[in-house]
Amino acid sequence: MSVQSTQSQASTELEIWKAFFPATEVYIRTVLDCARYWVDENVGLRELFFFMSVATADSLRAEKGINDPRAPLNADLNSVRESLYALANIQGTFDPFLPTAYYKVRFDTKSGRYLMKICLNYKGRVHLAKLNGLVKCVTPALVCKKDKFTYNGKRMAPDHTYPQLAPLSERGDVIGAYCVATRPDGEVIVTFVNQNELEQLKSMAESQEFHQQWPAKMLMKSAINQAEREWYTKEMAPVNIEHEPLLRLRGTKALIEPFMELLNEQGKAMDKFAKIVAYAMTFFPDTHSAREEGENLLMMLASNSAMQKCKSFSIARALLVASKYRVSLSKTKEQTYTTILKSGVHTLEIDLMYQGMRDIAFSGITNTSREKVTKLQAELIYSKDRVLFDPSTNIPHVMEQDLQDRGDLLGGFVVITRSEEQEVIFVSAETMAKVADCSKGNVKSTWPKQYARKTLLRQTFSSWL
Known part of the structure; x- marks a missing residue:
């Protein structure tokens, strides 16, 4: 890993990303250029780093590795640019805490190329509708043969009685699904999808594996997807969430140099990770939290030899997502935890503990409602x-x-x-x-x-x- 500095100039950013990601220079240039599609370009760079982390991990784990033509890092560049433009506009994210977007890479017979397309998952669709002020609450449900169900029309929630925690098999065959969406003004929109429509949607699904593994979830997802178009029959009133502009920190490597000296005195050579950590620290809102979390990550690396084998982009990603949601990597605070995924290549995975989930919810960082x-x-x-x-x-x-x-x-x-x-x-x-x-x-x-x-x-x- 040969990261040179933490300055935010485009040329330096390119060199840093070339050290993180095994993509072609033109691919990385294309992705970096897409940061301007976000209102705040530094926020865009952070979101693009999450995208590149997922795309790189998937490419390295592809059937033929990084040279697999279907790997996302080999997708047609115009389709990559269009996809990232869409990502910015639909306000999706590939971050590991709340991923609301995913991509598909498909062969196009007309162009003879593999094209990328980024879409929102069903959670992302609901999230975007909330941000646009179209709904404040979305509740999907399945209707089974043994349930007591009365449809009350499209503007009133149905009467639906069933054992809330019973296994689906005890409620009889699924005969339909519905989605109740409540607008901020209290208006109710009910979308019902009958059994035949559910079966048709299931047959059109690209992967039947998910339907077999998660039948109830996939059917409710279908109900949400069908309901979405009805949410947009009203003028949007986006929720006004004020965010301070993300100003990149400079000199972050100097912030951790005293701590690096202590580690070296203990015989723990962490120099090769200093530049990785210093880059991710530039996305923190202040030097205090940047130094604190940078040192937390270095301590984790120093005490875990397996973690040191993880790909550098995945190590930086852990710190980037901590900066995005203002949570800590410290075990003492019990907000996050890390694991190592050893599938083909080693990547550091990070997720939230209950304390972290609760703190994010109470902080309003991702708030999509006025309350x-x-x-x-x-x-x-x-x-x-x-x-x-x-x-x-x-x-x-x-x-x-x-x-x-x-x-x-x-x-x-x-x-x-x-x-x-x-x-x-x-x-x-x-x-x-x-x-x-x-x-x-x-x-x-x-x-x-x-x-x-x-x-x-x-x-x-x-x-x-």
């Missing part, structure tokens, strides 16, 4: 618990429970409070089990309750914001 989150309540429900539902809010209240043996896990719920408004989101044990099946490590078996709670929070996090 910030003021309270979060999360609770697991077991088979021996006595649970009563408030008829007006549908919020569960656990009245009694055998603390020694609460029985089997049924699922859980999160109550989100914004001023006087409350929203409740349920996650079934069935969904938690599917997430656990995709998980690596032994945390889920060693700490089942803690893992279930983490899964509950993780599955509902995007709805808090």
